[in-house]
Amino acid sequence: MNTTMEADVLSPVEANETSRKVAIICSKGSLDMAYPGLIMANAARMMGLEAMVFFTFWGLDIINDKKVDHLHAGMLGNPSSPMPHSVMGLPGMEALATGMMKKKMEKLDIPDVREMLEILGDAGAELYACQLAMEMFGLEVSDLVPQVTESITAMDFWEKAEGAQVVFI
Amino acid sequence: MSTMLLAGSPIEVDAEGFLLNPDQWTPEIAAEIAAGSGITLSEKHWQVIDFCRRTNADKGAPPTVRGITKGTGISTKEMYQLFPKGPGILASRIAGLSKPKGCI
Known part of the structure; x- marks a missing residue:
């Protein structure tokens, strides 16, 4: 059915989009667990949604400057592993x-994890390290990639994430 | 499908406001869609729009944000300054193209 609408009908839709917010919690540090969170956060920013990511526990590996380039695909314990576990081990x-x-990924021109974090930083996504996990692993903010400038508590995160759609990975 | 009055002409758009036919697009339409999102088109915007339309003509699909930054040399940061409400959809919508399919 055809309807006619004026150009300014679009504006309220966008106003709604900009007030939407996603909060993603990355708790795992394998390559296959890093990408989904980063790509979802980036997609949110690309369509004008606010996006914040909280890296906790093994998820800290994703933003650890020494580990970010060496994340592994976790195939053991993964039922989708293309090879039997007896071989994967x-x-x-x-x-x-x-x-x-x-x-x-390179063939598909998917950026590596470090570049994904740079893109997220440039896109204005907020990236936070979990303070408790940082203490557990003996990490300082200076050990992290430059896009992460703050470690915050879980309660701080929920404050910032008020009204957001939450994704736990 | 609906019809929207843009720059004085009835233009066919989808539910999200993307033009269904890129041939109906004119620079005036671009300016009007941009204004609806609070954007006054600058030379940089036009560089992005031209690139999007060229890519769409060559490859049959509009570029993703990554495609635009790689193809134009405009940085990701700048893309968000140019299209604060979402460079992933706005560049393509203003350029009179469909919603980009890529995720990056």
Whole structure:
């Protein structure tokens, strides 16, 4: 059915979009757990939603400057693993799987994790480290990628995430 | 599908306000859609719009934000300054193209 609308009908829709907010909690540090959160946060920013990511527990590996370039694809304990666990458990297999995944991503022009974090920083997404997890792992903010400038408590995060749609990974 | 009055002409758009036919697009329409999102088009905006339309003509689909930054040299940061309410959808909508399909 055809309807006619004026140009300014679009504005209220967008006003609504800008007030939407997503809060993503990344608690795992494997390659296959890092990308979903980062890509979802970036997609939110690209359509004008506010986005914040809270990195906690193993998720800190994603923003740890020394580890971010060496995240592994976790295939053990993963029922979707293309190879049987008896084989995946053999030495070198995880590195092989990780290498294959990275190659495929490169082919599809998917940025590596460090670049994804840079894009998120430039896109204005808020990235936070979990303070308790930082203490547990003996990390300082200076150990993290430059896009993360703050470690906050879980309660601080919920304050900031008020009204957001929450995703836990 | 609905019809929207843009720059004085009835233009076919989808539910999200993307033009259904890029050939109906004119620079005046771009300016009006941009104004609806609080944007006054600058030279940089036009650089992005031209790139989006060229890419769409060549590849049959509008570029993603990453495609735009790589293709124009305009940084991600600048893209968010140019299109604060969402460069992923606004650049394409202003350029009279469909919603980009990529995720990055």
